[in-house]
Amino acid sequence: MKTKDKIRIAIRADSSIHLGTGHIMRCLTLADELEKLEGKVVFFCRNLPGNLGSYIREKNYPCVYIDENPNLREPIDPNDDAAMTVNHLQLGDELYDAIIVDHYSLDAIWEKRILHKIDKLLVIDDLADRQHSCSVLVDQNLYLDMESRYDNLVPPDCRKLLGPQYALIRSxxxxxxxxxxxxxxxxxxxxxxxxxxxxxxxxxxxxxxxxxxxxxxxxxxxxxxxxxxxxxxxxxxxxxxxxxxxxxxxxxxxxxxxxxxxxxxxxxxxxxxxxxxxxxxxxxxxxxxxxxxxxxxxxxxxxxxxxxxxxxxxxxxxxxxxxxxxxxxxxxxxxxxxxxVDGFGAKIVASILMNEVLKK
Known part of the structure; x- marks a missing residue:
C-alpha cells in the first residue's frame, strides 16, 4: 500500500476551437473528486488555438503545455505525442502514480509507451473504435449495445465502467x-x-x-x-x-x-x-x-x-x-x-481509480 500523503495523477486531454471543450470540462470534474480523495492533479495539454489552459489554471490546477509548436493540429501521431508527454512527465523528482487520458487521437500505441513510466492508466472514451491498453476504461454514454462495445478492444483484466451511472458531471x-x-x-x-x-x-x-x-x-x-x-x-x-x-x-x-x-x-x-x-x-x-x-x-x-x-x-x-x-x-x-443519471458518476470513478493506485 502507498503511504505518501498525495497521489500524483496526470491528465492528458486537449481543447481548441476545433476540438471543443468537452474533454477538458469532464476531466476537471473528475479532478475535483480526485482532489477530495487526496489526489494531486496536473493537466498535460497541447497549446492549440482556443484552448482552456488559462481556465484550467483558474480552477487551481497546473496546466503544462507539452508541445513546442503551438500550431500543431489534428491528426496527431500517437508516438510523437507519447514522446512529448513522457518528456514532461519526467520533470521533477516524483513519478506520477496514475494517468488519465481523454483523447480520440490516442490509442494503445500511445498508452503502451506511457505505461513504461506509469503503472496505472485510465482511459475515458466515447467511440469504441480503437484498441486500448489500460487498467480502467470509462464510457459514460448510453448505447443499445453498451455491454459489448469494448469486447476485444481492451485487455482482459481491464475494469470497464460503462453507462450513464458513470457520467462525469459536476457536483x-x-x-x-x-x-x-x-x-x-x-x-x-x-x-x-x-x-x-x-x-x-x-x-x-x-x-x-x-x-x-x-x-x-x-x-x-x-x-x-x-x-x-x-x-x-x-x-x-x-x-x-x-x-x-x-x-x-x-x-x-x-x-x-x-x-x-x-x-x-x-x-x-x-x-x-x-x-x-x-x-x-x-x-x-x-x-x-x-x-x-x-x-x-x-x-x-x-x-x-x-x-x-x-x-x-x-x-x-x-x-x-x-x-x-x-x-x-x-x-x-x-x-x-x-x-x-443519478449524478454520482465522478465520485464513483475517482474512488475506483484511487483504489487501483493503492493496490500496489
Whole structure:
C-alpha cells in the first residue's frame, strides 16, 4: 500500500476551437473528486488555438503545455505525442502514480509507451473504435449495445465502467437534483451547443425561435468565451425579446432547473441535462453524437432531429411544436431522464481509480 500523503495523477486531454471543450470540462470534474480523495492533479495539454489552459489554471490546477509548436493540429501521431508527454512527465523528482487520458487521437500505441513510466492508466472514451491498453476504461454514454462495445478492444483484466451511472458531471448538478420541479409545458428553452460551436448552430436556433408562436418563449442562450461567432450571437439575442445570453456560464444547473426544454448538441451537456430531468431537442454536431442522440430518442427522453449540416429552421420549429402541443410529453421525458443519471458518476470513478493506485 502507498503511504505518501498525495497521489500524483496526470491528465492528458486537449481543447481548441476545433476540438471543443468537452474533454477538458469532464476531466476537471473528475479532478475535483480526485482532489477530495487526496489526489494531486496536473493537466498535460497541447497549446492549440482556443484552448482552456488559462481556465484550467483558474480552477487551481497546473496546466503544462507539452508541445513546442503551438500550431500543431489534428491528426496527431500517437508516438510523437507519447514522446512529448513522457518528456514532461519526467520533470521533477516524483513519478506520477496514475494517468488519465481523454483523447480520440490516442490509442494503445500511445498508452503502451506511457505505461513504461506509469503503472496505472485510465482511459475515458466515447467511440469504441480503437484498441486500448489500460487498467480502467470509462464510457459514460448510453448505447443499445453498451455491454459489448469494448469486447476485444481492451485487455482482459481491464475494469470497464460503462453507462450513464458513470457520467462525469459536476457536483452542482447532484446538489440541485432535489430541487427539480415537475415540467408540464414548454415556456422556457435552454439553447447550448458547447463551448465553441464552430458551425454556429446557436444562431440557427435563435432564428428559428424568432418567428411566429416561438417568439413568446423565453430562452437562455449559453456560449463559451471562445465561441468564434460570439458577436453575431450577441446581436441576435439583443434583437429578440425574452432572450438572455450567458457567456461561459457558471450556473448551468440553475439554468437547467429554470428551463422546460433544451435545444442542444448531443455532447457532454447530455448527462448534465438528464441529471436535472431536462429533455431536449438534439442536433448532432459530430458523427460520434449520432448514436447517443438516437438512443435517447429511442428511450423517449430526447427528440433527435439530425446532423447539424442537414437540420434547418423548419425541423427545429417542428420539433418544438411536438413538445408544445403535447404530442411529445415533456413531463414523462423529464421523469425518464432523471432515472438514467443519478449524478454520482465522478465520485464513483475517482474512488475506483484511487483504489487501483493503492493496490500496489
Amino acid at each position: 452542482e448538478f447532484t446538489d440541485n437534483k432535489t430541487h427539480v420541479k415537475p415540467r408540464d409545458s414548454v415556456r422556457r428553452v435552454l439553447v447550448c451547443f458547447g463551448g465553441t460551436d464552430p458551425g454556429n448552430e446557436t444562431s440557427k436556433v435563435i432564428n428559428a425561435l424568432s418567428e411566429g408562436i416561438f417568439r413568446d418563449l423565453y430562452i437562455d442562450v449559453v456560449i463559451g468565451k471562445y465561441n468564434p461567432h460570439g458577436s453575431s450571437v450577441q446581436k441576435l439575442c439583443t434583437s429578440r425579446p425574452k432572450t438572455e445570453l450567458h457567456i461561459q456560464a457558471n450556473n448551468m444547473s440553475e439554468l437547467m432547473l429554470n428551463s422546460d426544454l433544451a435545444i442542444c448538441s448531443g455532447g457532454t451537456i447530455t448527462w448534465e441535462r438528464l441529471a436535472m430531468g431536462l429533455p431536449g431537442i438534439t442536433i448532432a454536431i459530430a458523427d460520434n453524437q449520432i448514436e447517443i442522440a438516437s438512443s435517447l430518442d429511442h428511450y423517449g427522453i430526447d427528440h433527435y432531429i439530425g446532423l447539424s449540416q442537414i437540420v434547418d429552421k423548419q425541423q427545429i420549429q417542428n420539433g418544438l411544436k411536438r413538445f408544445m402541443s403535447g404530442e411529445l410529453n415533456v413531463a414523462e421525458a423529464s421523469q425518464k431522464a432523471m432515472q438514467f
